[in-house]
Amino acid sequence: VKIDVAFTSGERGGPAVNDRTAVVIDVLRATSTIVHALVNGAKHVLPVATVAEAVAKKNELGRDTALLCGERNAEPIPGFDLGNAPAEFTPETVSGLTLVMTTTNGTPALLSTSGARVCLVASLLNVSAVARRIVEIGDDVTIICAGREGRFALEDAVCAGILVRRIREARKSGVQLDDGARAALVLAGRARNLRATLKRSAAGRALYELGRGDDVTFCAQVDLHDAVPVFEQYRIELT
């Protein structure tokens, strides 16, 4: 199988994911939050591009069944129910509900995968579970790093590298890596202390400056959850 890694939004688009397994990674914080929210009982997550779309979708679904969540500039959105910090998404808050989510980098990355055969949602929190699923599926894979406003994001690249390593460990042979996947592997090999790596990344530093250092610590936990969110028919749910 082939494993490609796209570090930036400019590397996405149809041909990159067509007829492949797509994996979307936004460690700080969208995909970490999605995994955690679903494990905590959210029914599904609907990623949408804009605040207006999110509001319209919630009105369509009804106030009692949906919550609005997400961020702009890493801050909660006025009028929304929740921000984008994983710890907000407790069982008490999200159980049984639909989450309508819009974020700066993560939701556009998810929405870019429409040509893929299947789209999995990965973060450090569930990286090994996603690797196992990829090996079960057996298709070529394109790992899409959400990045940061079109730019390369170190924490996403390192998570992609850990994912590539896990797939290679499971498949043993016959895995072909593109230049991005090779680079991600090297970066993961050098990032032994993930909490420190996340803290030093541009996104991590920005979160610390906003007083959200706890989010960074939370998102640095490897394999906290054995769960694979799948994005299909406009919604993400555990399968």
Next chain:
Amino acid sequence: VKIDVAFTSGERGGPAVNDRTAVVIDVLRATSTIVHALVNGAKHVLPVATVAEAVAKKNELGRDTALLCGERNAEPIPGFDLGNAPAEFTPETVSGLTLVMTTTNGTPALLSTSGARVCLVASLLNVSAVARRIVEIGDDVTIICAGREGRFALEDAVCAGILVRRIREARKSGVQLDDGARAALVLAGRARNLRATLKRSAAGRALYELGRGDDVTFCAQVDLHDAVPVFEQYRIELT
């Protein structure tokens, strides 16, 4: 000073280089060829976007003063005087002449730097000379990897990392790296055998398949030349 690295074409554009020193890297092969051609006596290199523009420019300059060079799909362009292999650009062939050049990845990267204060042309062949010039200039730096048709290219990232390392060695302190520059440093640290690294990259493998392995070996030479091509007013020359 700040050092940013853009790995892909989607990370370029005005804000990335405005009022900064820009450095363009296309190890396989455009910037390697430009450095080598200028050292071998070419008067200057004019990078242009299209084959039609290149032909028009040569006609404007006159047959005796200009040569057409470049590639499409790594192959020479029909009707052009030279391809994009450094070894073609001998003193006998290029001395005193203007080279009008169009390539798939390198020339678009060069043309994306128009907002920069100054634009330097780097490759492994002259990486230390470019680092010294950057330190002399003292501005913030954006290193632009040409990449490969919009995708991440390992050989450009490794060259960028060597450049970052040389700048840090010279400046000792006060150097701030973005996520891309940190990643490039790690990749350079792991790429001890540059010839092997280039050979394994997607661009390197493609050149070997075309029977152009000698180009890869040539471009892997570190600091063959003590020369800094500068791109200014539509032309690149040694200064």
